[in-house]
Amino acid sequence: MIYHQNHLQLSNGNKLPKIFFFDMDGTLYLGDILIDGSVQFLNMLKNAGIKRVFLSNNSSKNRKDYYLKLKRMGFEVKVDEIFTSLNATILKMKRENIKKIFPLGTPSFEEELRENDFILTDKDPEVVLLGFDKSLTYEKIEKAYRFLKGGKRYIATHPDILCPTEDGFIPDIGCFISMFEKCTSRLPEIVGKPNIEMITNILNHYSIDRNDAVMVGDRLYTDMRMAVDAKVISVLVLSGETKIEDYEKSNLDVDIVCDSVKDLFTVFPL
Ligand SMILES: [Mg+2]
Incomplete structure (x- = not known):
């Protein structure tokens, strides 16, 4: 069901956008359960030659982990269609010529940083990089605390407070950000959603106008905040x-509100 739909004005004179950004959990699937219509809609876009980008703020997994999960669930996807908050952070750090990092992250997180030629070190790093570290230890907390007190640059991949799982929500990176704020009074630079760089970097890369881009997601303070800010x-x-009541209570004015991705067949007919 479609609750609300603005008149869409695309700049390409066509009926269809050129690129779709999708949040994954809560939008294409819930944990390990596919949301009805998601594989079919994504296939339709692919067959129509429309670009698709799978976005995730969850930096406890890397893009290869997501690739395997999406394949297993039946999506036809390529690794470079997946973009996590860590990938956005890597682009930012490369652009700013950062090399030496003290990471707080999972083995997958560290693997992707190494593959991108960063030096992971606890000796005089340029940046303390906080990810969704499911392997966080007191030793890492203590080292990060000392670097932050010493004035090292501080970057976090995303701001989410809770992460949805099949067994309910679990504490996400936002809780670690609060812990470090408590002991150092510092807040990090945040890269992932709702920071618009998560999508503007990609639009610039493909030279696609923002009016030809669609962001589909289930979360107000990350997905929709970013979509509205990025226009x-x-x-x-x-x-x-x-829930629809949450949206009505929010101060966000989004273009389309609908039950699920299945309704997009009606909004964007081929
Ligand atoms: Mg979501």
């Missing part, structure tokens, strides 16, 4: 954590 077409799906 792309915003689609809120109610298949994840947001």
Whole structure:
């Protein structure tokens, strides 16, 4: 069901956008359960030659982990269609010529940083990089604390407070950010959603106008905040954590509100 739909004005004179950004959990699937219509809609875009980008703020997994998960669930996807908050952070750090990092992250997180030629070190790093570290230890907390007190640059991949899983929500990086704020009074630079760089970097890369881009997601304070700030077409799906009452209470004005990705066949007919 479609609750609300603005008149869409695309700049390409066509009926269809050129690129779709999708949040994954709560939008395409819930944990390990596919949301009805998601594989079919994504296939339709692929067959129509429309670009698709799978976005995730969750930096406890890397893009290869997501690739394997999406394949297993039946999506036809390539690794470079997947973009996590860590990938956005890597672009930023390369652009700013950062090399030496003290990471707080999972083995997958560290693997992707090494593959991108960063030096991971606890000796005089340029940056303390906080990820969704499910392997966080007191030793890492203590070292990060000393670097932060010593004035090292501080970057976090994303701001989410909780992460949805099949067994309910679990504490995400936002809780670690609060812990370090408590002991150092510092807050990090945040890269992932709702920072618009998560999508503007990609739009610039493909030279696509923001009016030809769609962001589909289930979370108000990350997905929809970013879509509205980046001025792309915003689609809120109610298949994840947001209820229609939450949207009505929020101060966000999105372009389309619908039950799930399945409704997009009606909004964007081929
Ligand atoms: Mg989500």
